[in-house]
Amino acid sequence: MALQMIAPFLSSFLPNPRHGLVAHGLTRPKCVSKQISCSTTTPTYSTTVQRRSGNYKPSIWDYDFVQSLGSGYKVEAHGTRVEKLKEVVKHLLKETDSSLAQIELIDKLHRLGLRWLFENEIKQVLYTIS
Template sequence: MALQMIAPFLSSFLPNPRHGLATHGLTHQKCVSKHISCSTTTPTYSTTVPRRSGNYKPSIWDYDFVQSLGTGYKVEAHGTRVEKLKEVVKHLLKETDSSLAQIELIDKLHRLGLRWLFENEIKQVLYTISSDNTSIEMKKDLHAVSTRFRLLRQHGYKVSTGICSLISLDN
């Protein structure tokens, strides 16, 4: 039935009936139904992407030569100094009375990429700082309040954005 409704429309695109098709309408519709076919195709895309060649030249350094290179910073020679410095930083984190100094030290450890060495100490200090909202030095310094807010948020503490109300405008 649908083909009968669109047959007159399609007949305008078909060749002229005087050039080999039947001249009366019924035969013409049968002819149209015989010559029209519907098919769908879906484009197929290749899932493999050809990899471009970098055209890199071979290294001028031989593997054995690279392995023979040495460094003056062996663990044996500098390992004790590293451990001493770690202990100094741990002591600074625990024993500093100023929460502002602790926050700035934690921020510097973050920026240096050394925070993973002192994770437990940082968690303890941030827990103490998060529970202490009455620090006098924190009320006078926007930098201290914003750094405290950022560090606490980075470590998963739920800190209200109203923390800026702690800043006292009175000098």
């Protein structure tokens, strides 16, 4: 009762003792249920934004001209020189006495982007250092 005086809006949620099953010997009180439905709509915009053009000028190089360009470094002489230089670097990695010099060489190879050529040798050096 005191609760009903303090917060009258809560009285609808509290059970009323006068409607109890035991007090009147009745079966069940009538329950009224209300269904609540909720719906939302999202606005759709039918306007499309056109992409701005960069107004790029066409290339001055013709496709056939670009395809005709060749590299002088695909010659056999350059390929053999590359293989010789790879062997020199592998030898340097294995035969260097100080571990600091080996780590510096590994760092230089990594910075040059040549680490992938010497992955196995680098792994062997790092396993022996640690």
